[in-house]
Amino acid sequence: MSSLLIGYYSKTGNTKAMAEYIAAGAREAGANVDLLPIEKVTIPSLPSYDGIILGSPDYYGGMAAPVKQLLDDSVRLHGQLAGKVGGAFSSAANIGGGNETTILGIIHGLLVHGMIVPGVAVGDHYGPVSINAPDERVERQCKKYGLLIADIARRLKDEG
Amino acid sequence: MSSLLIGYYSKTGNTKAMAEYIAAGAREAGANVDLLPIEKVTIPSLPSYDGIILGSPDYYGGMAAPVKQLLDDSVRLHGQLAGKVGGAFSSAANIGGGNETTILGIIHGLLVHGMIVPGVAVGDHYGPVSINAPDERVERQCKKYGLLIADIARRLKDEG
Amino acid sequence: MSSLLIGYYSKTGNTKAMAEYIAAGAREAGANVDLLPIEKVTIPSLPSYDGIILGSPDYYGGMAAPVKQLLDDSVRLHGQLAGKVGGAFSSAANIGGGNETTILGIIHGLLVHGMIVPGVAVGDHYGPVSINAPDERVERQCKKYGLLIADIARRLKDEG
Amino acid sequence: MSSLLIGYYSKTGNTKAMAEYIAAGAREAGANVDLLPIEKVTIPSLPSYDGIILGSPDYYGGMAAPVKQLLDDSVRLHGQLAGKVGGAFSSAANIGGGNETTILGIIHGLLVHGMIVPGVAVGDHYGPVSINAPDERVERQCKKYGLLIADIARRLKDEG
Numbered sequence: 001m002s003s004l005l006i007g008y009y010s011k012t013g014n015t016k017a018m019a020e021y022i023a024a025g026a027r028e029a030g031a032n033v034d035l036l037p038i039e040k041v042t043i044p045s046l047p048s049y050d051g052i053i054l055g056s057p058d059y060y061g062g063m064a065a066p067v068k069q070l071l072d073d074s075v076r077l078h079g080q081l082a083g084k085v086g087g088a089f090s091s092a093a094n095i096g097g098g099n100e101t102t103i104l105g106i107i108h109g110l111l112v113h114g115m116i117v118p119g120v121a122v123g124d125h126y127g128p129v130s131i132n133a134p135d136e137r138v139e140r141q142c143k144k145y146g147l148l149i150a151d152i153a154r155r156l157k158d159e160g
Numbered sequence: 161m162s163s164l165l166i167g168y169y170s171k172t173g174n175t176k177a178m179a180e181y182i183a184a185g186a187r188e189a190g191a192n193v194d195l196l197p198i199e200k201v202t203i204p205s206l207p208s209y210d211g212i213i214l215g216s217p218d219y220y221g222g223m224a225a226p227v228k229q230l231l232d233d234s235v236r237l238h239g240q241l242a243g244k245v246g247g248a249f250s251s252a253a254n255i256g257g258g259n260e261t262t263i264l265g266i267i268h269g270l271l272v273h274g275m276i277v278p279g280v281a282v283g284d285h286y287g288p289v290s291i292n293a294p295d296e297r298v299e300r301q302c303k304k305y306g307l308l309i310a311d312i313a314r315r316l317k318d319e320g
Numbered sequence: 321m322s323s324l325l326i327g328y329y330s331k332t333g334n335t336k337a338m339a340e341y342i343a344a345g346a347r348e349a350g351a352n353v354d355l356l357p358i359e360k361v362t363i364p365s366l367p368s369y370d371g372i373i374l375g376s377p378d379y380y381g382g383m384a385a386p387v388k389q390l391l392d393d394s395v396r397l398h399g400q401l402a403g404k405v406g407g408a409f410s411s412a413a414n415i416g417g418g419n420e421t422t423i424l425g426i427i428h429g430l431l432v433h434g435m436i437v438p439g440v441a442v443g444d445h446y447g448p449v450s451i452n453a454p455d456e457r458v459e460r461q462c463k464k465y466g467l468l469i470a471d472i473a474r475r476l477k478d479e480g
Numbered sequence: 481m482s483s484l485l486i487g488y489y490s491k492t493g494n495t496k497a498m499a500e501y502i503a504a505g506a507r508e509a510g511a512n513v514d515l516l517p518i519e520k521v522t523i524p525s526l527p528s529y530d531g532i533i534l535g536s537p538d539y540y541g542g543m544a545a546p547v548k549q550l551l552d553d554s555v556r557l558h559g560q561l562a563g564k565v566g567g568a569f570s571s572a573a574n575i576g577g578g579n580e581t582t583i584l585g586i587i588h589g590l591l592v593h594g595m596i597v598p599g600v601a602v603g604d605h606y607g608p609v610s611i612n613a614p615d616e617r618v619e620r621q622c623k624k625y626g627l628l629i630a631d632i633a634r635r636l637k638d639e640g
Contacts, residue, residue: 061285061428062382065389071380082601096289096301100260101428104584108381108421111599111606116632119591121562125221126591129256141256152596152636159635221588222542225549231540242441261588264424268541268581271439271446276472279431281402286431312436312476319475381605416609416621420580445541449576461576 002153003032003048006146007041008055009064014091015055017134018142022053022089025146031153033146038066043073051085051153052115053146054106058090061098062105071109082114085153087145091130099129118152120145162313163192163208166306167201168215169224174251175215177294178302182213182249185306191313193306198226203233211245211313212275213306214266218250221258222265231269242274245313247305251290259289278312280305322473323352323368326466327361328375329384334411335375337454338462342373342409345466351473353466358386363393371405371473372435373466374426378410381418382425391429402434405473407465411450419449438472440465482633483512483528486626487521488535489544494571495535497614498622502533502569505626511633513626518546523553531565531633532595533626534586538570541578542585551589562594565633567625571610579609598632600625 004026010016016037023035034049046052054070056063074081088106092099103126107117119125120141128141164186170176176197183195194209206212214230216223234241248266252259263286267277279285280301288301324346330336336357343355354369358376366372374390376383394401408426412419423446427437439445440461448461484506490496496517503515514529518536526532534550536543554561568586572579583606587597599605600621608621 059388059395060391060432062388062391062425065385065392068379068382068388069385071382072385075379079601083598094284095255095291096259096263096284096286098260098285098428098432099256100258101264101286101425103256104261105382105421105425108418108606111597112380112418112601114599114601114605116596116598117591118563118596119594121559121592121594124254124256125258125594126256126261126588131255155639156632156635159639219548219555220551220592222548222551222585225545225552228539228542228548229545231542232545235539239441243438258588258592261585265542265581265585268446268578271437272441272540272578274439274441274445276436276438277431278403278436279434281399281432281434285434286428315476315479316472319479414604415575415611416579416583416604416606418580418605419576420578421584421606423576424581444574444576445578446576446581451575 001030001032002050002150002157004051004150004153005049006033006035006053007038009038009067014130014133015057018089018091018128018130019055021139021142022146025143026150029147029150031150038070041070043076046074047077047080050157051149053087053149055089056102058092058098058102061101063102084115085149085156086110086115086117087127087149089128093132095131100126103127118148161190161192162210162310162317164211164310164313165209166193166195166213167198169198169227174290174293175217178249178251178288178290178298179215181299181302182306185303186310189307189310191310198230201230203236206234207237207240210317211309213247213309215249216262218252218258218262221261223262244275245309245316246270246275246277247287247309249288253292255291260286263287278308321350321352322370322470322477324371324470324473325369326353326355326373327358329358329387334450334453335377338409338411338448338450339375341459341462342466345463346470349467349470351470358390361390363396366394367397367400370477371469373407373469375409376422378412378418378422381421383422404435405469405476406430406435406437407447407469409448413452415451420446423447438468481510481512482530482630482637484531484630484633485529486513486515486533487518489518489547494610494613495537498569498571498608498610498618499535501619501622502626505623506630509627509630511630518550521550523556526554527557527560530637531629533567533629535569536582538572538578538582541581543582564595565629565636566590566595566597567607567629569608573612575611580606583607598628
């Protein structure tokens with residue numbers, strides 16, 4: 001069994017709803033999931049997870065500052081997250097409005113930590129994206145993504 | 161009056177339709193527009209334009225290889241495009257499927273040429289995006305974008 | 321005469337030194353420059369500038385959280401920065417360590433604001449980059465960049 | 481034992497030299513490595529590998545067109561590379577000249593294929609970068625990267 005953190009920042013509830021769908025998918029795959037708003041995520045807890053998924057609304061083409069602050073603060077334990085699985089998701093107000101650059105900004109941070117990031121062959125390739133409130137398409141993408149991350153985290157953990 | 165090149169690669173006709181809407185917007189703003197499939201664009205012609213807009217379908221999160229080939233070939237006149245206005249647009253099969261990274265890949269190439277790239281405050285921020293066939297929203301975004309690029313090209317040209 | 325804001329976040333002094341070189345280049349081009357640490361930049365002042373250049377160290381492949389916070393807070397005046405000139409620069413500890421993604425993350429924010437972003441044909445193409453303390457190469461890149469941004473800001477202002 | 485493909489495009493020999501160092505690292509980790517110039521890579525062979533690493537010089541901030549063409553052509557077997565490990569590397573003429581965007585452009589393509597991409601906690605975070613001819617630093621980065629990719633490919637393969 002793998003343990004996952006899903007941390008999200010949400011003002012309108014859209015990113016939170018996505019986080020819940022991802023958690024549902026990951027739990028279906030047997031993962032132990034901590035689902036937390038970003039302000040409840042603590043730096044010392046991070047190395048205890050096999051996988052970390054972060055979500056943010058798209059603010060000016062990037063993650064919200066509180067999510068970036070968490071990444072910046074995590075420098076204290078730099079190196080301890082290497083080899084863990086990472087993922088990202090975002091919600092935005094418009095198509096073409098920065099949802100991909102928001103996800104990729106988070107992914108850059110996870111790669112700098114030496115984490116391992118999977119893409120998605122069919123669907124939202126870099127991570128789930130919602131334009132405004134998540135609809136059924138987004139729910140499906142999120143559940144699938146949670147399952148994918150949980151599965152890779154379990155396989156890498158088993159194999160140590 | 162400014163002169164613009166709109167070069168596009170299109171298999172399904174979606175990217176071509178976007179190019180035509182952008183051309184319509186630019187012509188409305190008084191620009192002299194050459195609208196060409198990428199294989200008809202010649203390298204020696206590039207410095208004659210005040211602005212260059214390139215469009216591509218999203219192939220694996222980036223521009224189609226023939227568009228990249230044009231950029232690669234343009235190295236022959238490196239430096240001669242500096243200070244000109246640049247823009248990009250893309251069509252894709254999915255939301256979250258690489259439409260933004262396709263546009264930004266083109267924009268990176270234009271920036272390396274020293275071109276000047278405007279964003280869009282309201283709408284598709286990095287450049288127009290169509291998910292499948294362009295609908296009315298996309299038509300509006302494209303016309304607005306053509307107008308924006310034509311306007312900046314004209315202002316920079318007048319001021320020389 | 322154009323007026324520029326150069327806002328930077330700096331812990332070690334490297335990003336600050338770059339900001340000073342950029343300011344020197346912009347002043348040489350006749351610009352009126354406000355050079356400020358990011359915590360002294362106020363949102364209501366932003367629309368008064370013809371151009372805005374933001375600099376940050378590379379933290380996890382992106383701008384430092386306080387720089388992101390400024391961008392997030394600037395949503396209050398969204399639309400008022402459209403058409404202004406924008407630029408970015410970064411300092412990093414390693415080659416290949418995220419300096420380009422830091423600059424591009426800032427540029428994404430400026431494009432979302434509808435700002436106009438120039439690239440550099442010869443040198444650091446997306447904006448000046450320093451690996452550790454700025455050396456002579458970086459000083460040259462920064463001065464040139466300040467001059468470039470000041471020049472475009474002036475031309476766009478004159479032409480209104 | 482895992483099997484890896486290292487495909488590269490090289491005009492000056494710099495990217496080829498990097499490819500050879502990565503191959504050396506991967507072989508040290510026990511991987512079976514095919515080291516091939518991009519024009520010798522065949523699409524039908526791709527699904528036979530546990531991991532694929534692609535390298536390119538930085539041309540206008542992105543991979544060379546022949547590398548992009550390979551990605552575009554690989555659409556024929558879309559889905560068959562999902563879950564494999566992917567990596568990227570680049571050589572460039574300048575710091576800040578597009579080496580990171582070149583690597584990330586390749587990584588976007590691998591993520592769209594559903595591949596799994598690791599970052600590097602210490603060193604060149606997104607993948608190895610050489611500024612001009614590879615020096616000792618680059619040699620070290622490349623060997624380490626080959627070893628990392630080989631190790632993850634082996635672990636994911638064992639665990640199936």
